[in-house]
Amino acid sequence: MDIKVIAEVLFFLVLVLLVAKPMGNFMYLVFDGKRNFLSPVMEPVEKFIYKVSGVKDSGQGWAEYALSVIAFNILGLIVLFAIMMFQQFLPLNPQGLKAPEWRLALNTAISFVTNTNWQAYTPESTVSYFTQMVGLAVQNFVSAASGIAVSLALIRGLVRKQTRDLGNFWVDLTRSCLYVLLPIAIISALFLVWQGVPQNFSGYTHAVTVEGAKQVIGQGTVASQEAIKELGTNGGGFFNANSAHPYENPTPLSNILEMLLIILIPAGLIFTFGKFVHDIKQGRALFYAVFITFAIFIAGAVYYETAPNPAFAKGAAVTNISAKDIPSEGKETRFFGGASPIFSVVTTVTSCGAVNNMHDSNMPMTGFIELFDMQLGELIFGGVGSGMYTLLLFALITVFLAGLMIGRTPEYLGKKIGPTEIKLTAAASLFSGIMMLVVSAIAVYVPGAAASTMGSVPHGFSQMLYAATSTAGNNGSAFAGFNANTGFWNLILGLNMFVARFVPMILVLMLAGRFAAKNVTPVSVGTLPTNDALFAFMLVMVILLVGGLTFLPALSMGPIADHMALFSGIR
C-alpha cells in the first residue's frame, strides 16, 4: 500500500468522525420534536400534512405502530408494481419503454420498498423517467424513513417506562422525510450536478462521434435520484453501472460526497441514540465498536485491491504487460487507489448496495470482506434505521451473554431482559442470516438455478451466496456476472428481501413494546456498564463470533477457496 492510499483511507475516516456527531445531535432535535433551524420552513408543511391526513400526534402502541408500517409499505409495493406495469401509458417515457416481465417488476417493487434496491433489471432499457422519479425515488425516501421510524420506536421503548407509547409512525415518517432526507438530498443533488451529474427531462442524446459512429447516451433526472439513493442507503442505480457510471459519479470529489452520504444517517443515529438515553457515552461506546470494525474492513479491502492479481504474472513472462499494476478490471480510472475498495466496504456494511466498481471482478478476499460485511447483519453502521435497531439487538445479546458469565440478571439501560425479550432479540437478529443460508442452500439444489452463475465452481458458489446474502441483508449490491433476471431467481430473491425486511421489523417493534411496558431498575454495583470501552470490545467480539460461526463454512467454500486457488495457481 502506498502512502497516498493510506492518506486517502485516513482522510475518509476522519470525515466520518467529523460529520457523525453533529448529524446525530440534529436528528435528536428533529425526532424528539424540538425546534431546530429548519422548523421555520418545515413546520407549516408538517402541520399541513397532519391536518390533511388526519394524523394526531398521539402515541401508538407496538401493534398499531407495526400495522402502520406494514400498511404503508404494502401500499407502496402495490403502487410501485402498478406504475411499472403501466409505464407505457404514463408520461415521461421518451424511450417508449414497455412494462417489464411481471416477476421482474414484482422483484423490483419489493426491492425498493424493502430498501434493498437489488438490480435484476437494466435501468436504461427497463424503467421510464416517470417510474424512476415517481415510483422508485419515492420509495428511496419512504423506505429509508420507515427504517428510521422503527429504530426510533425501539429507542423509545428502551427509554420510556411503564407505557404503551412508542411514538407515532406517521410523525416519525414525516419528520424523517421533511427535516432529514429532503434538505440534505436537495443540497447534495446540486453539488452532484456541479460535479457533472445530469438532471434533465430530455430524451436520450443521439451523438455522432468524432470518428463518425452513432452513440446513444442515456439521460434523465440522475442527480436527484443519485443523492437520495446514497443518503437513504438504497443503492438502486439510475444506470446499470450504478455509481461507477460517469454520469452518476463523475469525479473523485463526487465519490467522497456519495460515500459520506451513505454513512451519514446510520453513523449519526448512534449519537442520536446516546442523546435519547441521556447518556452520550452509551452512543459513543456503540459508535466506536462499529467504527473500529469498519476501519479494519476498509484496511483489508484496500490491501487486496491495491496488490497485483497473480494471474497476470505468467502473462508478463510472455509479453510486455505491466503485471504489477493494481487489479483494474471492473474499476474506473478516476477511482483507482483507495476510492474503489473504500466504497465497496461503505456500501456493504451499510446495506446501501450502490457500487462504484464491479464487486464480481474484485480479488476473492475483497469479495470475502464484502460478503462478511453483509452477513454480520448490516449493523456496522448498517442501513438507515435498520442498522441502528440491529446494533441494539446485538448490544442486548452482549449484555445477556455477559450476564450469563457473571451470573446476574441481564439488564440494558435499566431494563431487565427476561426470557421473552431475549427470545425476540435472538429471533430478530438471526432471521436474515438464516434466510441467507437457506436461500443459498435451496439454490444449490434447484436444478437449473446454477446456470445463472459465471466462472468456475468456487466463484460461481460465491455468486449465489452473494445474491442470497445481499437480498436478505437488504443490501442490493451484486456479483453482477450472475444472471438474476430469471423467473426462479426473481421470485425467490423477491421473497427473501420481503421477509428479511419485515419479519425482523415486527419482532423489533414487539420487543420495543415489551421494554416500554417495563419499569427502570436503578443502577447498582451489580449493573454491567454498557458505556465503556470494555463493553464496546465485548460487543465487537459477539458480532464477529455470531457472524463467523454462522458463515465461515459457507465462506470457505466460496471466496476462501477461490483465493487459495488463485494464489496457488491451481486451475
Next chain:
Amino acid sequence: MKQIIKTSLIMFVILTVITGILYPVAVWAAAKVLFPFQAEGSLVKKGAEVTGSVLIAQDFQKPEYFHPRPSAVSYDAANSGGSNIAASNPDLAKAVLDRADKEKKMNPLNTGLIPMDMLTTSSSGLDPEITIKAAQWQTKRVAAARGLDEKTVLEAVYKLKEGALLGFIGPDRVNVLKLNLYLDTVKAK
C-alpha cells in the same frame, strides 16, 4: 385498521408529490440556472450536432487518436456495465493477453510495458479517462500518425492532465475525448 389504511393512502399521495415530483423538479430548475452545461449531460457540440459527452467514453480506433480503455459493452451509453469477470477466471488472463497483442500491433514503435488499465475493461464500459501512463504508452503512435513530434503530443497530454484530488485521491489521468479534440486543433509545425 380502516383509519390506518386511510392515513396510509393520504400520506403516500402527499409524500409522493413532495419527494417524487416537487423534489426532482426543484433540483432540475435550480440546476438549469446554476449549472446548465452539466445538467444537460456535459455535451460537446459541433454546430448543431452532438459529438458526445466529455463524461462518456466513445470508441476511437484510428491511430491518430488516443484510445480509451476497453469496454465490455462496446461503448453503448444506453446500456452501461462491466465484464463482471472474476479475478480468478482464466478467461480474464486470456482476454488481457489478447488485448496486449492488439496493443502491441497498434503501437509497434513502443517496447515499454503496457499499462494494465489499457488491457482491462472499466466497470461502466464508459470510462472517459485513461491514466497518464496509458497516454504515454500511446503517444508515439499518435505522434507518428499525425506527423507531429512526440514532444508536442506529450505536452498536450500534460496540459490536459487532471491530478489527484488534494494531491492523494485518484491517479493522474487525462480525458480521452478532450485530449483528442484538442489535438485536432494542433497543427504540425
